[in-house]
Amino acid sequence: MAKRISFEVNGRTRRLDVDPDMPLLYALRNVLALDNPKFGCGLAQCGACTVIMNGEATRSCVTPVSAAAGSKIRTIEGLGTPDKPHPVQAAFIAESVPFCGYCINGWVMTATAALEKNPRLSEAEIRQTLAGLKCRCGSHMAMLRAVRRAAKEMA
C-alpha cells in the first residue's frame, strides 16, 4: 500500500515510500523531520500546517501526499536564515509578532505566498488574504503591521 512519491522541498529532491493517502503534513513531519508545518486542526481551518506548494499557500493537513508528487514545496526553514532573512521573516521579527508562536508558520507562509505574487495589497486585501488563519494569543495587530511592513519592503 506504500507508494514511491517524490517532490522537491526547499530545493532538494525527496523520495518517500508512503501511504499515498497520508496527509502531506505527516509526511513532512514524520518522514522528512520537517517540523515547522504544525498540526493545529487537521481540518484546514487554522493554517498552522501551511506550506507553499508550486507558489500557492497550501494546507498540508488536508493535502494527500500523493497530490504533492512532482511539486515544488517550500517550508519556513527554506525561506530565510538569520543572516539572510526573507523580508516577511524580517518584518515579523521587527514587529515582534509571535507569542506562543505555534501559528506563526501559517501566517508567514500565507503572507509570503501572497506578497511574492503581489506585494501591492491594500489593507482590505491583506486582511482578506489572512482571514481563515487563527492565532489564539492575539498577536493580530503585530501580524498586520508586519505584513504591511513586508509588503512595503517587497514592492
Added chain:
Amino acid sequence: MNKLTSMNVSRRQFLKGAGALVISSVAVSEPAGRALAQTAGVGTGATASIKPPLLPSQLDSYLAIGAEGRVTGFFGKIDMGQGVETGIAQIIAEELDVSFDSVSLVMCDTAVTIDAGGASNSMGIRHGGIMMRNAAAEARRVLLELASARLGVAADALAVSDGVVRVQADPSRAVTYAALIGSKYFNVTLEWNKQLGFALDIKGKAKPKPASQYKLVGKPYPAVEVPGKVFGRTRYVTDMRRPGMLHARMIRPPVAGAVPVSVDAASIRALRGARVVQVKDLIAVVAPDEWNAVRAARQLKVKWSDVKPPFPDMASLYDHLRRAPTVGENAGDLFGGKVAVNEGPVEAAFAKAARIVEREYEHPFQSHACMGPACALAEIADGKVTVWTGSQKAHSVREGVAAILGVALESVRAVWMPSPGSYGRNEAGDAALEAAVLARETGRPVRVQWMRHEGTGWDPKGPAGVMQMKAGLDAAGNVIAYRFKARAFSSWDVSSRESDPSDTLPGMLLGAPIKSQQNFGVPSNAYQFPVALAYWQSVAPLLDRASPLRTAHLRDPQGPQCQFASESFMDELAFELGVDPVEFRLRHIKSPRDAAVIRAAAQKAGWEARTRPRMQRRGGMLVGQGIGYATRQGTIVATIAEVEIDPKSGRPWARKFTVAHDCGLIVNPALLKKTIEGNIVMATSRALFEEVKFDNRNVTSLDWASYPILETPDVPEDIDIVLIDRPESPSTGAGEPSTRQVAPAIANAIFDATGTRLRRLPFTPERIKGLLG
C-alpha cells in the same frame, strides 16, 4: 508491573533528597579534573566545583556563571511569549551588572529549576522578578567579595560593568566574573521562607539596586525568543521525539460520562502496528506511525455504557444557574480567604433607598481553545520517568505523573517545552499524565497528541455564570448601597495544578476520588460605596467525573465574568442618574493612581462627556464609545472601546481601543505593550465570538467552525496604549489585567451606539440585530 510502582516517597522526603538529580545538559559544565575551587578567605562567598543539591536555599539553584562569563538563570516559571523571559534576563543583567546579551534562562525543567509555581496569575515578573533579582543581587555581592580578596581592595572600592570588576581608583586593575567563578558554583545559602510555588521567597544579604540606578530595566529590549520562532528553529513539545516512540490518540465517549463496555480490537487490525491500550476507563490507540494512530482513533469501535444524557438544554443554562442548589459561597475570591456572606447591612441600606436598580449579566462557558490541542511525550527508562510537557506548571506535572504512576517523585523529571498556547489550566497536563500511563503500559516512549475536537471539546473550561447586580439610590441620586452576587459554576472543578490525578481527566478515568472545590470571584476595583457587598455562590458541576464541561482557570480567571457585570452596571447606574460614565466612576474613587489611569484613558481617547447614549452615525454605521476599568492584583487598567455596528447585519467591529495601564515599575515597555495588545485582542475575541456550545449529551464546540475566534477582518484598526510607569512601586503583573475590562467597554460602546444594551456574552451579530429590532 513496572518496578517503579513499588517506590513511594512523599513530597517532603523528596525535598530532603532533591539533590540526587544531577543533570549534565545545563549550561554549567563541571570544571576539568574537579579541581578544588579557589576559596581561601572569602567567607560565605566560597565557590565549589561540585554542584550543590537543587535546594530552594542554594544560590546555585537560580544562577550560574559559565567559563566564558555567560550567565544562566534557572527559572521555575515559563514564558508563553509575553516577555517574561526577556524581562527576567533584563532584571538579572541589571543586578549583576552584566550585558543583557550574556544572560539566558532555563525554564521549568524540574531537574534544574526550583518550583516557583510555573506560570500563573500574571506573576512572571511580579513574583519571578523578585526571586531572580534577589538571587542576582546576592551573586553580585559574593562576586565582589571574591574580587576584593583577589585584588586586595575593599569591596566598596570596586565597580562592575559588563561582568568586569575594576578598582575604582585604578581601573587598570580588574578581574572578570568568569575568572572569579566561571563554571564553578557559588555554594552560598540564601534565606528561604520554606515555601515553594507562588509563595517561594528567597533573599541574600545583598540589597537589590534602587530603581533610580536602573540602566537595563525599563529598556525596550526585543523579545529573545522571537527570531527562533520566525525562522522555524524553536522546538515545540509537539516536535519532540524519542527512539522507539509510539504515537497515541485518546478515545473519548460520544455521551459525556459514558464509559467503555467493550472494545473491538479487530476494528483497527488492518492498520499496521496499531493497537488499543485500555486501563480502566481510559482508552487510547497507539501505533509507531502517527497517521496510523490517527486513523485507528477514527476507526476503533467501542461499545459505551448507556448513560442518561448529563446536561440540560443549553438554552436553560442560565436558569439552571439561578435555581440550582448553592454548594459554596464566599464574600470574595478564595485567595483572599474564607469570608462569611452577611447580607444584613446591605439589605438594611436597600430598604432605605428611594430607588433600586437591578440587572443581571450572563457569561457562557469558554474554552482555552489552544492553537493546537495538547501534546506530551513520556519515556520510562532505567527506573526514571521523563515527561516533556507544554503545561505552564511543569513541577505540578511532575507531581501528577509520580502520583498517577505511583512512583517516587525523585524518579520523575518534567521538562517544559514551548507549546501551542496555554492561558491557564488547559489540557496540557491531562495529556502529560496520559502519556505517562501509556508509556508504562506499552513499555515504550509515548507521544500523546489530542485532536482538534478534543481541544475545545475536552479541555477544562472557564466557568459560566449569572452575575446579579443591585444598587440602592437615595432621593438626591447617590448610590447608598451596592451588591454584586454571582451564581456560577465553581472555577475549580479541577485545580490549576495537575499535581493530583483527581484534578486530571486521565486520573478521573482511572478512578481517582472526585474532589469538590468551590471558588468563583468578585469584581476588583477601587470603587467606594457607603454600604457594599460582593459575593458568589457556586452550584454543583453538571457532571462530576471526567466532564467535558469541568472548569478550571482560563486567562484572567473570573475577571471577565465579574467585570462584565460590574462595569456594565456602573454605566447603567451613571445613565440612570444622568451622570457621565467617566465622571461617575471618578466620583466613587479616592485612589489617585486609579483616578489617574481612568483620566489618562479618557483624555487619550478624546472622551466626550455624555449623560445619555449618543447614538451617532458614521457612513451608515452606528458608532459608540464605552469605558471599562478594573484592577487586578495591584495593576490598574482603563480601556475605552470604539465600536462600529453595521445596522443591516448587526456585525460589531471593535474598531479602536485606548488603554491606560499602570502595573508599577515597567521592566520592558515594548513587550508590555505587546502583551496588552494580545490581551485586548484575545478578550475581544472572547467578547464577540466565544461560547462553548453543548447539547444534553456532550459539548458540540468541536472545531474552529463551532468555536469561532476572532480573525483578521475583525482585528481592530488601532490599539492606543498609554503606559504609566511607577518606578517607585513594585511590578504588579501584566499577563492578564488588561483582559477583564474589554467586554464591558464593548458593551458600553454598543449602548452608546444603539441606546440598548446586551447583558449576555458573546455579542454576536444575531444578538445585536435583536437589540436593533
